[in-house]
Amino acid sequence: MDIKAYMGQLGQQARKASREMGRADTGKKNLALIKIAEAIAANREQLSIENQKDLRAGQENGLEAALLDRLELKPSTIDAMTEGLKQVAALADPVGGISDLNYRPSGIQVGQMRVPLGVIGIIYESRPNVTIDAAALCLKSGNACILRGGSEAIHSNQAIAACIAEGLAAAGLPAEAVQVVETTDRAAVGELISMDSYVDVIVPRGGRSLIERISNESTIPVIKHLDGICHVYIDDKADLNKAVNIAVNAKTHRYGVCNAMETLLVAEGIATKVLPRLAEQLLVKGVELRGCLKTCSLLPDCVRATEQDWVTEYLAPVLSIKIVESLDEAIEHINRYSSGHTESIVTEDYTLARRFLREVDSSSVMVNASTRFADGFEYGLGAEIGISTDKLHARGPVGLNGLTTLKYIVLGDGQIRQ
Amino acid sequence: MDIKAYMGQLGQQARKASREMGRADTGKKNLALIKIAEAIAANREQLSIENQKDLRAGQENGLEAALLDRLELKPSTIDAMTEGLKQVAALADPVGGISDLNYRPSGIQVGQMRVPLGVIGIIYESRPNVTIDAAALCLKSGNACILRGGSEAIHSNQAIAACIAEGLAAAGLPAEAVQVVETTDRAAVGELISMDSYVDVIVPRGGRSLIERISNESTIPVIKHLDGICHVYIDDKADLNKAVNIAVNAKTHRYGVCNAMETLLVAEGIATKVLPRLAEQLLVKGVELRGCLKTCSLLPDCVRATEQDWVTEYLAPVLSIKIVESLDEAIEHINRYSSGHTESIVTEDYTLARRFLREVDSSSVMVNASTRFADGFEYGLGAEIGISTDKLHARGPVGLNGLTTLKYIVLGDGQIRQ
Structure with a gap:
């Protein structure tokens, strides 16, 4: 497998899908979230079978008990995934919201519109339910995403990816809006964090060493979630x-x-x-x-x-x-x-x-x-993709707004600069 | 001169001053801006003399006419500097503003407070009036700054720095809130853009090559102002x-x-x-x-x-x-x-x-x-430190808000997590 070519293709497809997601209406996005939840619920058995493969491999490879615990898709974990999808569907859509639209002395009106960042790359460790959380937040905020989960969860993540694809298709949204990397080759991470022209922001979720490594090596802006002292x-x-x-x-x-x-x-x-x-x-x-x-x-x-x-x-x-x-x-x-x-x-x-x-x-x-x-749910963000300890862009719990940006809009009636 | 030690000292002093600036009240910051304007007006002659030194050196070194033009502190440039200071003094103070403070089901109130970024490093080319524009915006937004102007403007910038120091002192604010780098050694730029622990953001102002070089080499987040196609x-x-x-x-x-x-x-x-x-x-x-x-x-x-x-x-x-x-x-x-x-x-x-x-x-x-x-003045920001073509943090004309960030604040009455 040519990892560079493969990741480049994911990137190109994500960029294309992000344009479509940026203009997708709220109803379609919510429908996709609900349809993904339904697909998860309908495929509980299949998800368990695939998860068992990961658990067995983990045991054979001597994974720590704590890691095996995080890897397991318990019935309660699956319930939480479908519940989370429904909650994100119920959140207000931030995309397109216009604030502070005011007339200026020249006669133009100037305001700011909230818009998606574009393509989000998310790198995470063993917990397969992150695949759903991350996909849901990116989808609702009008972004395309490329998800790279831990290699020990590869079967679980692929099974979840199939449910996501089903939901996107049912809502008429592009399948490439959520792409789960299919290879466990670590070179895929290196590619993901250096595809500047296809990826707008990287979100690493995991331990300190993962986050520090990604931050140091990425040529793309990183939303960091470091220590809490x-x-x-x-x-x-x-x-x-x-x-x-x-x-x-x-x-x-x-x-x-x-x-x-x-x-x-x-x-x-x-x-x-x-x-x-x-x-x-x-x-x-x-x-x-x-x-x-x-x-x-x-x-x-x-x-x-x-x-x-x-x-x-x-x-x-x-x-x-x-x-x-x-x-x-x-x-x-x-x-x-x-x-x-x-x-x-x-x-x-x-x-x-x-x-x-x-x-x-x-x-x-x-x-x-x-x-x-200090938590996205407690703060009323509905969900969070992490808690940023950076000062720029997003600080504290990062919800839907943290995955968007503001552009200026100007409404005129033929005005020119004097 | 030991550039590393010198810049490290500036950084340490800036970090310390930034704490004081972050809690400085609006009246004091406005007073400093007015006093700097008065010092500029009172020292027109001295500014001209120092500017002449730069202009003569520029001519001897064969600077292009366009660069010499930007380097010159004409009477109208000095008027614009004092006018700009008064305008920034008249702007609303963004620091400490609280938005969306709402009660949550747990009984806590959650909102966001606008706060300074901390220490801003600004790297610019020949125009000495940028020294005043940049200092004014950083001061009003409660940040400390380290300014590194073009070597061809060193005498002009030092003369302006003396006026700034006079204004800060008159308002009882720390002299280290605005520090103008005194050496023309280019190694100072390399130090400035890698002092992560002292500097929170870098703003390069100048041509594309300057901005690209700084962006590639900086280990600190950069607010970029690239091409306008x-x-x-x-x-x-x-x-x-x-x-x-x-x-x-x-x-x-x-x-x-x-x-x-x-x-x-x-x-x-x-x-x-x-x-x-x-x-x-x-x-x-x-x-x-x-x-x-x-x-x-x-x-x-x-x-x-x-x-x-x-x-x-x-x-x-x-x-x-x-x-x-x-x-x-x-x-x-x-x-x-x-x-x-x-x-x-x-x-x-x-x-x-x-x-x-x-x-x-x-x-x-x-x-x-x-x-x-597309301009900070036309948009009502009052002034701008550049026009960001980045998506994260600040996008479009960057005024006072772009030099600040939001932190969450929580007001409780003894609440604990259940």
Whole structure:
């Protein structure tokens, strides 16, 4: 197989399909999403058979249990896929929306229209349900996409691709609007991320090493989803109950997620009141505590944190704790060590809350809420293709809008420049 | 001079200043802009003396007349600089603006706050007044900036930098908010575009070769301003007067600008009526016409266009003309050959106008208006730092908003994830 020629063909077909998708009306796009959901539901058995092939191969190749778990298309996973498709169908169509259309002194009207980016390349790891999530978001936002899933999920992904093709055909949309790469050759990734003329943006979904490698090598803009080293800052004026509840939730609701708290900052004036109560609850849940000198003098079960702890995304039942003198020290610590994902202040003080919101430079900044809320569904985006830690284009949870761009439109009546 | 150490120091200082600028209130930023304008006005003589040094050196080094012209700080250029500063001061402050703050089912409020990007690196060529334009936009949008002007303008730029420093100091803002690189060593550019940890975005302003080189070598996101191969499409249903006026204006109002028309597309049904009238006016103004076979059979003074003509940004009194069968062929030609800058349709047909607006994939798409309107001032942005031909982040004229980003803010009352 000539990978370069094969990928080039996918690219060319995607570019062509993207033009058609850009002008496809909302009804057709929604119909395709519903028809894909129906095809998934009708082919549950076939999907399971193909998924079993991947699972068997994974076991033979000694895949870790966690990876095998992600690879499995359980009945509940399939339900979630069809449910997700219906939800995306129910979302408002962002394409073609016009904002701020105003008359200018020259007599022209100037506004901005939301339009698809064009062709999205998505590279992901073992979870085959990403194939559906990604396809649904790209389809609704009027983009064509090229999906490159993990090689260990190749049979599952091809079976899902067949359902997608069925749905697109039923709605009269081009089959090439969603193309799933059929080869497991890794050279396909290298081609995908360098086809500048066919692909407008690359979205890598997976672990840090995948994302860093793609970002470094891609000649196409990348929407990055990197670490979440998230902070909660408990201020002197915090309500004690809110502080304890939020910190426990942010750390222990789920450990392996990017919006979990990894470092807790506590104002000096409230430390003796809040830390023992909090530590008690965290220790019961088996969380290991690593603190600064002051923290350790308050908490007997705490070990000393090193510089490395402040820059570590544990994704595990471990929490680093630092006692700070003031909001300024908290913000300084955050802006220095945070990955720019999500930070939350717990306080009843209006002025400090207002300052925290403005001065903390992260994709989500919160007052009196758990960092776990940083999520496309919780924010009302309906779905997300990732959480961007970049500053340009899309920042924070990326939904349909993040897969679109704004172009200027000008309506005139024969105006010329004087 | 150790360029790496020097640039690293500028970067570190800019990062620090950017934190202060991000929280600076609007009044202080406006005061700084006014005080810089006052300093420029008070130092006209000194600016002229320093500018003369650059002009003499330029003459000795055999700079082209056009470059010497751009290098000169005429009294009118200095007036425009102070006027520009006052205009930027009068613009609304985008920083801190909150949009779409809505309650979610969980009880949290979620919205987006507009915030500065951080540190902007700007690389430009001979015109010293860019130093003021760029500094003003970065300052107002709450960013710190590092400005690297052309080596031939070094004395002028240093004199302008002194005025900027005076204005910043008078307003109590950090001097490092605007830093003008003091060395003409080209290695400084290489450092600037690779200091990822200190610089958030690079804006190159200048010719195509500068922008392409910077884009290829930068490890920092670049806001690109590339070619303008702009099209006007005269539809069958066009008003003849509007068509002729718009086409003449788009081609001849100014030749060397990116929003000038380079290719005219004409519907077959109107070609015999519109082309002779149009050609007459264009030929009087000395415009060379290069057409497709059909065009040449209609216009005796037309030479045959080659494939190369469709992809050329003439920036000169030359126009390529193609007769097309339909809107579809026009859109196909545009999406194939256009640089994605600005395209305009002339028509009285509602349905075709609506299709053109949606289906043409360029940063500005117009109906019955001259492409020359694609400009930050004409669009009401107040000023522009360039016209982006990228799709991501900023597209079209880039004003204050293009130098900012949106972060999510969440206001809660102790909410935790269930």
